[in-house]
Structure formats: C-alpha cells, structure tokens
Amino acid sequence: MASKTAAKDIITLRGSAAIVSEFFGVVWYSILYNRAVYPEESFARVKKYGLPMLLTKDEGVKSFISNLNAQLSEWLEAGKLQRVVLVIMSMNTGEVLERWNFSIETDNEVVEKGVSREKSDKEIMREIQAIMRQIASSITYLPCLDEQCVFDVLAYTDTDVAVPFTWMESSDAKLIANPQMVKLHSFDTKIHKVNTLVSYKNDEEELDDEE
Amino acid sequence: MILRTPAPKRARPIEPAPIIESPPVGSDHRQLAIYEDPSSAGPARREPSQQSEHMLCTYQCRQMVKADFLDALSNAEKQVQDYQSKLAELNDNFGKADEERKTFREKLSYVEQELAAAKGREQALHDQLLKEVNDSHERLKKELELSAKLQAKLENEQNLRKKAESTAAAAEDKAKELEAKLGHISKSIEKEKKRFNNELAQLNRDSKFSITKITVDLEKMEFRAKSSEQEVELLRKQQEDLQSKFSECLHQKSELEKRLTSLSFEDDSPKESDILVKHLQEELRNYESEVREARKLKSAHDSIELMKEKLLEEKSRRERVELQLPKLQEYELKINKLEDELSAWKLMIQDIPGVSCCDDVPLRISALQKEVIDNLKKLGEVNAHLKQMQVVLDKTQLDKQKTETEAALAKEKADRLEAEVKRMNLMLSAVSEERNMLKIAIEDFKSKNEQAGGHASSSALQELESSLLKREPYIKELEGDLFAQKDINTRQQDEIKSLHDRLNSEARKVKSLERESDRLRSEIFLLESKLGHGDFSAANTKVLRMVNTLAVGNDAKQTIEALQSELQRTKEKLQALEEYKSQSGNSGKLVDSYMSGKVAQLKEQIATLEKREERYKTVFADRISVFRRACCELFGYKIVMDERQRPNGIPVTRFTLQSIYAMNDDEKLEFEYESGNTNIVENGYTSTSEISQQVDIFVRKMNSIPAFTANLTVESFNRRTLS
Numbered sequence: 001m002a003s004k005t006a007a008k009d010i011i012t013l014r015g016s017a018a019i020v021s022e023f024f025g026v027v028w029y030s031i032l033y034n035r036a037v038y039p040e041e042s043f044a045r046v047k048k049y050g051l052p053m054l055l056t057k058d059e060g061v062k063s064f065i066s067n068l069n070a071q072l073s074e075w076l077e078a079g080k081l082q083r084v085v086l087v088i089m090s091m092n093t094g095e096v097l098e099r100w101n102f103s104i105e106t107d108n109e110v111v112e113k114g115v116s117r118e119k120s121d122k123e124i125m126r127e128i129q130a131i132m133r134q135i136a137s138s139i140t141y142l143p144c145l146d147e148q149c150v151f152d153v154l155a156y157t158d159t160d161v162a163v164p165f166t167w168m169e170s171s172d173a174k175l176i177a178n179p180q181m182v183k184l185h186s187f188d189t190k191i192h193k194v195n196t197l198v199s200y201k202n203d204e205e206e207l208d209d210e211e
Numbered sequence: 212m213i214l215r216t217p218a219p220k221r222a223r224p225i226e227p228a229p230i231i232e233s234p235p236v237g238s239d240h241r242q243l244a245i246y247e248d249p250s251s252a253g254p255a256r257r258e259p260s261q262q263s264e265h266m267l268c269t270y271q272c273r274q275m276v277k278a279d280f281l282d283a284l285s286n287a288e289k290q291v292q293d294y295q296s297k298l299a300e301l302n303d304n305f306g307k308a309d310e311e312r313k314t315f316r317e318k319l320s321y322v323e324q325e326l327a328a329a330k331g332r333e334q335a336l337h338d339q340l341l342k343e344v345n346d347s348h349e350r351l352k353k354e355l356e357l358s359a360k361l362q363a364k365l366e367n368e369q370n371l372r373k374k375a376e377s378t379a380a381a382a383e384d385k386a387k388e389l390e391a392k393l394g395h396i397s398k399s400i401e402k403e404k405k406r407f408n409n410e411l412a413q414l415n416r417d418s419k420f421s422i423t424k425i426t427v428d429l430e431k432m433e434f435r436a437k438s439s440e441q442e443v444e445l446l447r448k449q450q451e452d453l454q455s456k457f458s459e460c461l462h463q464k465s466e467l468e469k470r471l472t473s474l475s476f477e478d479d480s481p482k483e484s485d486i487l488v489k490h491l492q493e494e495l496r497n498y499e500s501e502v503r504e505a506r507k508l509k510s511a512h513d514s515i516e517l518m519k520e521k522l523l524e525e526k527s528r529r530e531r532v533e534l535q536l537p538k539l540q541e542y543e544l545k546i547n548k549l550e551d552e553l554s555a556w557k558l559m560i561q562d563i564p565g566v567s568c569c570d571d572v573p574l575r576i577s578a579l580q581k582e583v584i585d586n587l588k589k590l591g592e593v594n595a596h597l598k599q600m601q602v603v604l605d606k607t608q609l610d611k612q613k614t615e616t617e618a619a620l621a622k623e624k625a626d627r628l629e630a631e632v633k634r635m636n637l638m639l640s641a642v643s644e645e646r647n648m649l650k651i652a653i654e655d656f657k658s659k660n661e662q663a664g665g666h667a668s669s670s671a672l673q674e675l676e677s678s679l680l681k682r683e684p685y686i687k688e689l690e691g692d693l694f695a696q697k698d699i700n701t702r703q704q705d706e707i708k709s710l711h712d713r714l715n716s717e718a719r720k721v722k723s724l725e726r727e728s729d730r731l732r733s734e735i736f737l738l739e740s741k742l743g744h745g746d747f748s749a750a751n752t753k754v755l756r757m758v759n760t761l762a763v764g765n766d767a768k769q770t771i772e773a774l775q776s777e778l779q780r781t782k783e784k785l786q787a788l789e790e791y792k793s794q795s796g797n798s799g800k801l802v803d804s805y806m807s808g809k810v811a812q813l814k815e816q817i818a819t820l821e822k823r824e825e826r827y828k829t830v831f832a833d834r835i836s837v838f839r840r841a842c843c844e845l846f847g848y849k850i851v852m853d854e855r856q857r858p859n860g861i862p863v864t865r866f867t868l869q870s871i872y873a874m875n876d877d878e879k880l881e882f883e884y885e886s887g888n889t890n891i892v893e894n895g896y897t898s899t900s901e902i903s904q905q906v907d908i909f910v911r912k913m914n915s916i917p918a919f920t921a922n923l924t925v926e927s928f929n930r931r932t933l934s
Contacts, residue, residue, distance in 0.1 A: 044887070057887050068757055082752055085745065099745060155755045156747055163755060170756045175745045199745070 008118040013110050016117075016191035017076035020104070021069045023128055023187070023194070024084065028065050028153075029055050030135050031086055031100055035142070037149050049129050068153055071164060075157055076104070076192060079111035083156035087174045091148040096174045098142070098200045105193040117190035127187035131196055134184045141182065142200055176201050308652060315645060319682060322638060326689055329631055333696060336624055340703065343617055350610060351710065354717060357607070361600060361720045368593050368727050375590060392562050400555055407547050418539065422532075429529050436522040443515040446508050453505040460498040467491045588734055595731000600724005607717045615711075622704070629700065636693065643686070774820040781813040847871050847924045848880075861885070865892070868920065872927035880923075882916070889916060 011019075026048050033043050033054045038061065043054035056062060075081035086100040109115060154174065155167075163169055179199035186195040471488065560566050566575050747754070788810065843849050848868040855863050866889075868880040881892035891910055896902060902923070909919035 064757070071757070083747075101745065153757060155757075156752050157755060159751060159753050161753070161755075167755045167757050170754045173745050173747065173754050181740055 009121050010116050010118055011189055011191060012116045013079075013114065013191055014077055016110075016189040017073050019124060019189055020076055020192050020194060021073035024072055024102070025065065025069045026053055026055075027102075027132070027135065028068075028086060029053065030132060031088075032056065032061075032151060034136060034139055035088060035098065035145055035149070037088060037145075037151055049125055049132060051129060051132055053132070067166065071167070072155065075155070075161065076106075078161075079106045079108060080158045080161045081106075081155065082158065085154040085156070085174075087152045087154060088145070088149050089152065089174070091150050096176050096201070097145060097149065098198065099174070099176060099179070101197040101199065103195045103197070105195070107191050110191045119188075119190045124187060124189055127185065130185045131187060134196075138182070138184075138198060142198070178202055312649070315649065316678065319678065323682070323685070325638075326685065330689070330692070332631075333692060337696070337699070340624070340699065344703065344706070347617065347706070347710065351713065354607060354610065354713065357603060358713070358717050358720060361603060361717075361724060364596060364600070364727070365720055365723050368596055368723060371589060371593055375586065375593075378586065389562065396555060396558050399558075400551060403554065404551065407550070411543060411547060414543065415540070422536065425529070425532070429525065432522060432525060436518065439515050439518055443512060443519075446512055446515070450505060450508050450512060453501060453508065457498065457502055457505060460494070460501075464491075464495065464498070584737075587737060589730075591730045591732070591734020591737055593727045593731070594729030594733050595735065596727025597723065597725045597730055598728010598732055600721050600726075601728045603724055604718060604721015607714065607721055615714075622707070629697070636690075774823065778817055778820060781817060785810055785813065843871065846920070847928075848920065870924055870927050872924065872931045874927075874930070878927075880920070891916070891919075 029043070030053060032038055033040070033056075038056060038058065042056055042058050044057050046053050046055050072081060072084060081104050083101065083103045085102070087096055088098040088100075089096050107117070110117065152174070154170065176199055180202050181197060181199045184196040184198065186193060188194075471491075560568070560571075563575065565571070839850060848870055851867040851869075853865055853867075855865050857863055864884040866882045866884060868882070869876070870878060873879075878896050879894065880897065881894055883890050883892055891897065891906060897906055905919055905922060909915055909922060
C-alpha cells in the first residue's frame with residue numbers, strides 16, 4: 001500500500017499548466033517534422049517523454065514557438081484557454097490543408113479555489129507518449145502534402161482575455177470545408193484535460209474534381 | 212348307577228315343569244334350579260289319590276329333572292366355556308385396540324408436531340411472500356412511473372419518427388422523380404451527343420478549310436513580304452543615295468547662301484548673280500523635290516518596316532496556330548463535354564424546384580444541407596433517447612428477470628406448500644378415517660364390554676375420544692389456514708401474470724428507447740465533429756493568432772525574390788532592346804518610341820522595387836539596432852556580428868563582445884556560432900591569466916558562457932567602481 005500511495009503525485013494549477021505547455025512545446029515540432037513543413041535536416045534529435053523527439057534548429061521557428069508557449073502557459077494558469085489549433089496551409093494558395101485541434105477542459109474549481117489534485121506523473125507521461133506515437137503514425141492515413149506549406153497557430157480563449165501585444169484577434173478561424181476528422185488519444189492531469197483531433201481536407205473531393 | 216329297568220313311562224299329565232334357566236355368561240348371579248319336592252309340596256297341589264303315583268312321579272320327575280338339569284348344566288357349562296373363549300377373544304381384541312390406540316396417539320403427536328412445524332414454515336413463507344410481494348409492489352410502482360415517463364417520451368419520439376418517415380418518403384418520391392427525369396435527360400443527352408458529333412465533324416471540315424485558306428494567305432503574304440523586302444532594299448539604297456545627295460545639297464546650299472550673302476554686298480554683276488540665284492533656286496527646288504521624294508521613300512520604308520513586323524507577327528501566329536491545331540480537337544471535345552454538362556445542368560436546374568438560375572443553386576444546396584443537418588440532428592436526438600431507453604430497458608429486463616426468478620421461487624414455494632397442504636389434507640383425512648374407524652371399533656367394543664360387563668377398556672376409549680375431540684379444532688384451523696394459503700397463492704399467481712404482461716410492454720418500450728439512444732449518440736458524434744471542425748460560439752470564445760513573424764519574413768523574402776527576378780528579366784529585356792535598337796538604327800524610330808515607353812515603365816518598376824528593398828533594409832536595420840541596444844543595456848555587452856567563411860568554405864557567424872565596463876578597447880571577447888554551437892575564440896584578452904582561468908572554469912568545465920560573461924561583467928563593474 002505504501003508504494004501505491006507514493007505513486008500518486010500532487011499536481012497544482014501551475015504544475016499542470018507547465019506540463020501542458022511543455023507538451024505543446026514538443027508536439028508542434030513533432031507535427032512540423034512529420035508533415036514535412038520544414039526539411040528534415042533542420043531538425044535535431046532529442047529524447048523526451050521516453051521517445052526520440054525532433055526539435056527544429058531554425059532560430060526563427062524556435063523563438064516563435066517559445067513565445068507562443070509562454071503565452072499559452074499564462075492563459076492555462078488563468079484557466080482562460082479553451083483550444084489551440086495548429087493550421088497547415090499551402091504557401092502558394094493559402095488554402096488550409098490540415099487543422100490539428102487541441103481542446104482543453106479546465107477544472108474550474110482548481111482555478112477558483114486553488115486546490116490541488118493527485119495523479120501519477122508516470123501515467124501522464126504514458127498518456128502523452130501515446131499521443132506522440134499516434135501523431136507519428138498519422139502519416140499513414142493523412143494525405144501527402146506535395147506543395148510547400150506554412151503553419152499558423154490559433155488560440156481559442158474566453159472573451160474577457162486581454163489581447164497581448166504580439167497577438168491579434170482573428171475573425172477567420174481557418175476552417176476546412178467538409179473535412180475528414182480523426183480523433184486521437186487524450187491526456188489528463190486532473191486539472192487540464194487535452195483532447196486531440198486532426199481534421200484534413202478530403203482527398204476524395206480532389207480526385208472527383210480532377211475526374 | 213345302574214338303573215332298574217324302569218317302568219314304562221306313562222303319559223305325564225301336563226304340569227308346569229319347574230323352569231330352569233341357564234345363567235347368563237359372565238354374570239355373577241347364578242340361579243339354581245329349585246326342585247320342589249312334591250312331598251313337601253302343599254296339599255293344595257296334590258290329591259291324596261295320587262300319592263303313589265305321586266311318589267313314582269316324583270322319582271321319575273326327579274330323574275327327569277335331574278337329567279334335564281344335567282343337560283342344562285352341560286349346556287350351561289358349554290355356554291360358559293363359549294363365553295369364556297369369547298371373553299378371551301374380547302380381551303385380546305381389547306389389548307390390540309389398546310396397542311392401536313397407543314400407536315394412534317403417537318401418530319397423533321407426530322402429526323401434531325408436523326402440523327406445528329408446517330404452521331411455522333407456512334408463517335415464515337407467508338412473511339417472505341408478503342415481503343416479496345411488497346418489494347415487487349414497490350418495484351412495480353417505480354417501473355410504472357418510469358414506464359409512464361417513457362411512454363410520454365415514446366409518443367414524442369413516435370411523432371418525430373413519423374415526421375422523419377414522412378420527410379424521408381417525400382425525399383424518396385422526389386428522388387424517384389429526379390431519377391426518372393435523369394433517365395429522360397440521359398436519353399436527350401445521347402441524342403444531343405450525336406447531333407454535336409455531327410456538328411463537330413462539320414466544324415472540323417470548316418476549320419480545315421479555314422486553315423488551308425490561312426496557309427494560302429500566309430504564302431501570299433510571304434511572297435508579298437519578300438517582294439516588299441526587295442523593294443525596301445532598293446528604296447533603302449535610293450534613300451542612302453538621296454540622303455547623300457541631300458547632304459551634298461545642303462552643303463552646297465550653305466555654301467551658296469554664304470556666297471549669296473557675300474555677293475549681296477559686292478553687287479558687281481547683278482545679272483550673273485540673278486542667274487546664279489535662279490539656277491540655285493531651281494536646284495533648290497529640285498533638291499526640295501528630291502527631299503520630298505526621299506521623305507516619301509522614308510515613309511514607305513517605315514511602312515515596309517511595319518509590314519515586316521506584321522509579317523513576323525503573322526508568321527508567329529501561324530506557327531502558334533499550327534502548334535495549337537492538334538490541341539484544337541481536344542479543346543473541341545472538352546468544349547462539347549462542357550456544353551453537354553452545361554445543358555444537363557441547365558435542365559437539372561430547371562427541374563429543381565426553387566431554383567431559377569445558377570446563382571440560386573448554392574443557396575438551395577446550402578438550404579438543403581441545413582435541412583439535412585437539422586434532420587440528422589433530430590435523428591441523432593432520437594437515437595440518443597433510444598439509447599437512454601435501452602439502458603432503462605436493460606434495467607427493467609434485469610428487474611424482470613429478478614421478479615421472474617422470484618415469481619418462480621414463489622411458485623415453487625406455493626407448489627411445495629400446496630403439496631404439503633395436500634399431504635396434510637391426506638393425512639388429516641387418513642387420521643379422521645382412522646378416528647372414525649376407531650370410534651366405530653370403540654363403540655363396538657363398548658357395547659360388547661357392556662354385555663360382558665368389562666369396565667377397564669371404556670376409560671381408555673374415552674381418553675382416545677377426548678384426545679381426538681381436542682385435535683379436531685386444530686385440524687379445522689389447519690384446514691382454514693390451508694384455504695387462506697390457497698387464496699394467497701392464487702392472488703400471487705395473478706399478480707405474477709400481470710407483472711409479466713407489464714414487463715413485456717416495458718420491454719417494447721425499452722427497445723424504442725434504444726433507438727432513441729442511438730440517435731442521440733449520432734447527434735453527439737455530429738457535435739463532436741463540429742467541435743473538431745472548429746466551430747465556436749462568438750459569445751463565449753474569441754480566436755487569437757500570434758503575429759507570425761515567420762510568415763511575414765517569408766512573405767518579405769518571397770516578394771524580394773520575386774522583385775529581383777523581375778528586375779533581372781527587365782534588365783535582360785532592356786539589353787535586348789538596346790541591341791535591337793543599335794541594329795535597326797535610325798529607321799526604327801517608331802519601334803524606339805514603343806520600346807522607350809516600355810523601358811520607362813520597367814525603369815519605374817525597378818525604381819519602386821529598389822525603394823521597397825531599401826525600405827525593408829532600413830526597417831531591418833532599425834530593428835537590429837534596437838535589439839542590439841537593448842542587448843547592450845540588459846547584458847552589458849556591445850555585440851557585433853559578422854559572417855565569415857572558413858578556409859573549407861563553411862560559413863560561420865562571429866560575435867565580438869565588448870563590455871560597457873571595459874577599461875580599454877582591447878578587452879574584447881570573440882565567439883564563433885555554427886549550427887547551434889557557440890565556441891569562444893582565443894585572443895590577446897582571453898589569453899591573459901585572469902580571463903583564461905575564468906574561461907577554464909565557466910566555459911570548459913561548467914560549459915556555461917552566460918556565467919562567464921556575467922562574472923566578467925561583475926568583475927569589470929567592481930573594478931570600475933573601485934577605480
């Protein structure tokens with residue numbers, strides 16, 4: 001029994017926000033690498049969550065993502081962040097090809113009262129590993145991105161959130177018409193639950209248009 | 212005793228013989244036959260005449276009486292023996308009856324015990340049954356309430372389902388109509404295909420004919436162009452000659468004018484001068500006419516040049532047409548296909564209700580999509596309700612199974628009770644029969660004992676009777692309880708039947724709820740898909756995006772690259788134009804003007820692009836300077852960055868850091884940055900003992916350049932403040 005009680009770790013709001021923003025910090029790179037948004041040689045191999053992860057060496061991308069994650073961490077601690085979406089678009093036409101949707105459910109009791117929760121770190125790590133593996137295996141069913149692509153990140157927040165200086169409100173949610181959707185695993189820190197879903201442009205429609 | 216031969220017997224006078232009665236069996240009073248001696252008899256009876264006879268008679272009578280008495284005695288003895296035997300038999304029977312009584316008593320006590328146990332069991336069963344009945348009543352009530360709610364839901368769902376079915380039927384009818392129309396359309400399309408094929412063949416023939424015409428015209432034009440070229444050459448030569456002549460004339464004219472001016476002053480031979488002037492004027496007129504001709508030739512030359520250009524254009528057009536001829540058929544086929552599709556779509560549009568033109572189609576489609584989505588939503592809701600009902604059905608089925616098992620158990624118990632009751636009834640009937648038999652036997656025995664004078668067995672019989680009488684009310688009570696139990700059992704069976712019926716109806720309701728729950732699940736899936744799609748409510752959510760410096764940078768880079776490529780192209784064009792201009796010379800003034808216009812435009816574009824590039828450069832420079840100043844103020848080092856190339860050709864970025872607290876300009880740190888790795892470069896400053904020590908500790912051992920620079924900053928700050 002002593003080992004069982006020791007396995008559960010106390011998680012605070014700040015700790016949970018740190019875990020989730022760390023996860024985002026790795027998942028953006030994983031998606032950019034697997035979807036070949038940037039060339040392979042611009043990525044360096046590191047070990048994270050017990051798996052070999054690839055982080056970009058491009059300083060511009062690094063700084064962009066680090067600034068992004070810092071802001072996301074702030075919003076997570078305030079419990080204002082509802083969803084984060086990574087959008088992959090065609091460079092030439094600007095058409096949205098894929099949307100990686102991370103919806104976040106926050107335990108408002110923890111935000112309001114400042115209580116903590118208990119969950120094993122290992123279990124959270126296992127859940128994140130499963131998501132990383134699924135992202136890596138997503139290339140088997142996602143359509144090939146033959147053209148040059150760029151990415152953008154959208155944050156769905158509460159309406160009372162003050163817009164930071166380096167952010168702006170966007171009326172365009174960059175949606176895909178009639179997308180195909182695949183729901184992936186989710187992970188839960190007992191304070192923040194992150195659900196993952198990828199929606200992509202229906203390849204069959206393109207084949208029908210070509211025919 | 213030996214009797215004498217008796218005298219012959221006389222006929223006795225009929226006299227009343229002394230009556231000798233045999234004593235009854237078992238009676239204590241034994242009565243003796245009293246022989247009255249006639250001698251001793253009173254004189255009243257006998258006459259004195261008959262005394263001798265009387266004496267004889269008395270002896271004979273005595274003998275007779277004695278014989279009779281003996282006979283009677285023997286008979287009485289026999290009777291006594293008989294009675295004794297009978298008494299023994301009766302005693303045996305009495306013993307047997309006693310034993311039987313005892314056994315019956317034991318049986319009775321056993322039966323009583325069993326009865327008491329059965330009563331206790333019955334009471335326990337009764338209590339259990341009551342509890343179960345109460346529980347089942349409560350469950351039934353709850354299920355009834357649930358079923359009432361479910362019924363209401365079911366009615367709603369049935370209405371929705373009816374509506375959905377009606378809409379589906381209407382949609383099916385529409386689809387059938389559309390299919391029929393499509394069939395008609397396909398037939399008409401085939402007919403039109405044939406017609407269009409024929410028209411195509413005609414068009415092909417016409418196009419071939421027009422192509423041959425065009426080729427003939429082109430040949431004519433070529434021939435004309437050749438001839439005009441030849442003329443142009445001739446005219447050019449003439450023009451050159453004329454130009455030379457014109458230049459000579461002009462030269463002469465100028466000389467003559469000079470002479471004229473000089474002559475006008477002298478006035479020696481006015482006539483000769485007049486003649487000269489006249490000659491000169493004539494020559495001038497000739498030359499002017501020649502000049503006019505030359506100008507005409509020049510204009511002709513220009514027109515020839517234009518013709519040449521037109522020729523070239525037409526040649527190029529002809530080449531293009533020839534290249535595109537093989538594609539013509541493909542395009543025609545595509546056109547035919549598109550026309551067919553267009554006509555089909557137009558017919559379809561006419562058939563679609565609520566659509567008058569192509570622009571209405573997307574609106575109609577969006578409206579239909581909305582309707583479909585609403586219907587799907589409703590279907591999903593129904594399915595969800597169905598699933599809920601399914602869950603309730605499962606619960607009720609489980610409850611039903613439980614009640615069925617309980618009812619089966621109760622049935623079994625009731626059956627067992629019935630069997631026990633029957634058994635007890637049988638036992639009671641047997642006991643009562645035995646009792647009756649015993650009663651009869653006891654009565655017989657009583658009567659026989661009364662006859663024989665036996666008193667001992669009657670008390671036992673009375674005791675038996677009393678005990679039997681005591682048991683009778685118990686038996687009656689048991690019978691009453693049995694009847695009550697029977698009634699209860701029948702009532703429970705009726706209740707179980709009604710429960711069964713209700714359960715069946717609820718099972719049906721639950722199936723309908725299962726369907727509703729499926730619908731709700733599909734609706735949930737739709738909502739999840741909408742969430743995944745990215746839909747959001749503007750009342751609760753706003754979408755923010757970070758200013759994507761990567762995209763901006765990429766956009767700027769792309770625009771710069773595009774502008775640079777445009778610049779190169781325009782420069783090449785300019786060079787080509789200038790070469791052409793130099794080749795064509797003065798004769799191409801029109802071409803020059805056209806080209807100069809283009810050149811001016813291109814130059815303007817180049818200027819704007821260059822301005823834009825300079826603006827970008829200034830913006831970047833400003834940003835970089837701001838960043839450098841901020842870094843200097845925050846970290847205390849002036850940073851200078853420059854790109855270098857190693858001998859092996861690999862580009863390397865070098866950073867030179869100078870502390871703001873440095874005592875002199877030689878105190879500089881140099882770092883090389885290559886693919887994410889920063890290395891310190893040794894120079895005169897870092898090779899000093901103090902700095903090299905710090906480099907060893909912070910950079911080489913601890914692998915931390917920020918710690919080294921921070922430590923150096925603090926030391927230089929302390930040095931400055933102390934100094």
